[in-house]
Amino acid sequence: MEKVLRNRKAILVFILPGLLAYTCFVFYPMCQSILFTFFEGTPNVKFDFVGLDNYKRLFTDKSFRNSFLVTMQYLLVTGTGWIILGYGTALLLRYGLKAKHTNTARTIVYLPVVIPGVAAAALWAKIFEISPQYGLLNSLLKAIGLESLVRPWIGTSATAMWAVCIAEIWKGIGYYAIIFYAGLMDIPKDLEEAASIDGASKWQVIRHIVFPLMRPVFIMCVVLAIMNSLRVYDMPRILTNGGPGYATTTLSIYMYKVAFKQWKYGYGSTVAVVTLLLTVVFTSIVKRMDRKEMTE
Amino acid sequence: MRKSSKILAAALAAAMSLSTVAFAESDPEYVFKVVSEQAPEVPESEAHIIQMALDAYIADGHPNFSYEFEVCDQNDLASRLAILIASNDVPDLFNYEDGTAMDAIVELDAVVNVSKDFNKLGIELTDIMPESVIDAKHMLSNYDDIYSMPSQMTTNGLFYNKAIFEEQGLEVPTTWAELEAVCDKLLEAGIQPIASNGADGWGITRWIMLYADRLAGADCHQLASRNLEGWSFRDDVFLEAAAKCQEMYQKGYMGNAYNAMSSTEQYAAFCSGQAAMIYTGSWFAVSLLDTSTNPIPQEDIGYFTPPGIEGSEMGLDYALGLDDLSCANAICIGKKKFEEGTNNDFLRYLFENIGTYQREVGLLSPYYSEMEESYEPVQQMLMDHLEQDSKYPTLWFEAKMDASTQDIAQYNAQLLAEGTMTPEEYCEELAASVDENYPAE
Incomplete structure (x- = not known):
């Protein structure tokens, strides 16, 4: 096996199909999108x-500015929600539940992730409904005497x-929780046991042992959360x-x-390129911050 | 051996000539493609009428003719058509929003110039529809020619529940102030006065148009949409109209769920008796005829166009004759397949008979038909209105706006209605978008 892995030609044969698929279906369309930004029409x-012209227009387009701000708000709220609640759920699965319940709980937590986005959105539309009849949320508020809400x-x-x-957030928590959970499972048990023997409480173990060891997983989840927030569309x-108005018009919807x-493909492609650049910039910042802290 | 060869050759020749004759007599295989925003199962849709015609045409000795319907959500229709146009695969027929929205498709040379080329089907436009309908189509077009066929004859106004009006001792209002008084009284009685489809945007902008047109005439919003003849959305007329629209929504005349309400939910609100009135078009009559969704007896449904504004320059009589006669949906004929000619026989059949099929399902048709007119009470009421009262045809608020201005008009209208945008801001953003696309003369 080692011999095969040292053979560059063999490696090339293994990666060639993937590379070809990536070039055709990801890299080429991406380059074409960038090229489209210099054109207008169909x-x-x-x-x-x-x-x-399309790039100049970005600076004067109020709707673009609105969409950009909405996307940033979305990134902040959902990104933070996914990470904090995902991590919290993973901790609960790892330390808060008896082993026999973990599998069932994991399935329940992951369930929303496998529901198609459109179906999940339709489900939430029903929950938030007000007319012709109250949805789940408004019915609940009415039932508990909070009709004013x-x-x-x-x-x-x-x-x-x-x-x-x-x-x-509801749809994404399970995804991040499972990644965090996998990271928690990788932490050697003897470290936690050693800390406990030294008198550390459960919270102290999490704070001083688990949290630092989970750092690479955190970085990966933050990068994933940024990418997923910036390209949000279906919900x-x-x-x-x-x-209403442009209140939820994200960059991808715009x-x-x-x-x-x-029918402005060129300008639409320009907005897509901005989204791509934002993803690159944000993930680079996260990685740079991580590297800086590691060297310190 | 030689004899048997001769017999075989003769038999082959006979078989070949027979098959040639048989081939010449039957139609070639053809799949007629339709792209529509509504499924053919929806009885008031254009797709349903086209499917009826296709079924009849195929049954009438065209077994090799078949069809395919592709249903696209209204928001995805443009993208789907853009892809089909770019891949040189424009469908035989498709429906699309009429007015300026059509310009993008016309400019891509994807649709038939109806004014110039329709007669290639062997019939003239005037053979199948009245001159007044052709004039209305010209009003919609931004070109000298027209590039689509009309879908329905429409009138837009307020349907009302007569039983609720009687219970509350209300009369049909004859002035705008009376309309507001009716709404106030209904609100006091705990009844939502008007069902509005704010999620669609146009359900709100229509109220701005209704008020502005009653103040300054039928074409003021069309002229302002293009910065023509000195008109602009910054004018006081539009500021006043936007303020009135906001006031009506803020007072609760349209309930509190308007921005989350699509036309389906709007219809349900009226038919269930939750709302006493509904502002919509005559296509709603088809839903009213369906007793499974509408329990209100037909005789209990009334109709009137929003009344005029007392003291306005245009007067009350003028407002009675104001009407939006054109349906926003246009039937477009794909140019490439039309020019190939294979679908021409069916297209001729369709447009010669579309009037009959529309009448059969209860739509008000702009096309001639030999079918004896027999309308249900609700339809008759609308026909009477069209024949007697509609004198000043106008177009809907966004008809002459470019696509980005249309988006601004409809999205900001939701903010205007909920009170997070002022009428001044609304009009300014609208006017600025028009300035960008059509700089003032």
């Missing part, structure tokens, strides 16, 4: 070269974003279609509208 039919949760700009974030699209509803 590809293959009427596509005019416009130079950097009954409202169109996804139909008011003040609450729509929070409603979408809650639905998205706000189905729940609110980006509204990109879709510009490219496919307004």
Whole structure:
């Protein structure tokens, strides 16, 4: 096996199919999207070269600015929610439950992840419903005597974003919880036992032993959370279609509208490239911060 | 041996000529493709009518003709068509939003120029529809020619529940102030006055248009949408109209769930008696005829167009004749397949008979039909309105707006209605978007 792994030609044969697929279905479309940003119109039919006009337009486009801010808000709320609640759930699974219940709990926690995004959004639309009849949330509020709080949760700009974030956090927690849980399972038991013997409480073990050892897993989850938040589309699209107003119009929804509803492929591609750049910048910052702290 | 060869050759020749004759007599295989935002199962949809015609055409001696329907959500229709156009695979027929939204498709040379090329089917436009309908299509088009066929004849207004009006001692309002008084009284009685589909955006912008047109005439919003003849959305007329629209929503005339309400939920609110009135188009009549979803007896449903504003320049009589006669949906004919000619025979059949099929399902058809007119009471009420009262045709609020201005109009309307955007901000953003696309003359 070792001999095979030292053979560069053999390695090439192994990675070639994957590399070809990646080039055709990821790299090539990505390059084409970047090329599209210098054009305007409809590809293959009427596509005019416009130079950097699409990039200049970003600075004067109020709707783009709104979408950018909404995306940042979304990143902050859902990203933080996924990480904190995902980690909390993983700790609960690892330390808070008896071993015989762990498998069932893990399945329950992971269940929302396997539900298709559209179905999950439709489910939450029913939960937040107010008309023609109250959904689960409003019915519950009414039942416990809090009818004054009954409202169109996804139909008011003040609450729509929070409603979408809650639905998205619910759907994503399981994904991050399982990654964290796998990381927790990798921590050697003898370290925890040694700390306990030295008199450390459970909280101190988590704080001083588990948390530092989980650092690489945290970094990976943060990077994943950033990527998943920036490319969010289905939940706000189905729940609110980006509204009311632009309250839940994320960059990907805006990109879709510009490219496919307004027939501006070039500008739509420019918004897509901005999303890509944001992902690269944010993940680089996280990695740089991590490297800096490691060297300190 | 030679004799048997001759017999075999003769038999082969006979078989070949017979098969040639048989082939020439039957139609070639053809799959007619339709892209529509509604499924053919929806009785008030264009797709349903087209499917009826296709079924009849195939049964009428065209067994090699078949069809495929692709249903796209309204929000995805443009993207789907863009992909089909870019891959040179434009469907035979598709429905799309009429007005300026159509311009993108016209500019890509994807649809038939109906004014110039429809007669290639062997019939003239005037053979199948009245001149007034053709004029209405010209009103919608931003070109000298028209590029789509009409889908339905429509009137837009307020359907009301007569039983609720009687219970509350209410009369049909004759002025805008009276309309507001009716709404106030219904609110006091704990009844939602009007069901509004704010999730669709246009359900809110329509109220701005209704008020502005009653203040300044039918075409003011169309002119402002293009910065023509000195009109702009910054004008006082639109500020006043936006403020009135906001006031009506803020007072609760449209309930509190309007921004989360699609047209389906809006219909349910009216039919279930939750709301006393509903502002929508005459296509709603098809839903009203369905007793499984509408328990209100037909005779208990009334209809009126929003009344005029007392003291306005246009007067009350003018408002009675104001109507949005055009349905926002257009039937478009794919140019490439039309020019290939294989579908022309069916297209001729479709447009010669579409009026009959529309009448059969209860739609108000803009096409001629030999079928004897026989309407249900609700339809008759709408037909009477169209024939007697509709004098000043106008287009819907966004009809002449470019796609980005249309988005701004509809998305911001939700904020205007809920009170998080002022009428001044609303009008300014709208006007700024128009300025960008159509700089003032």
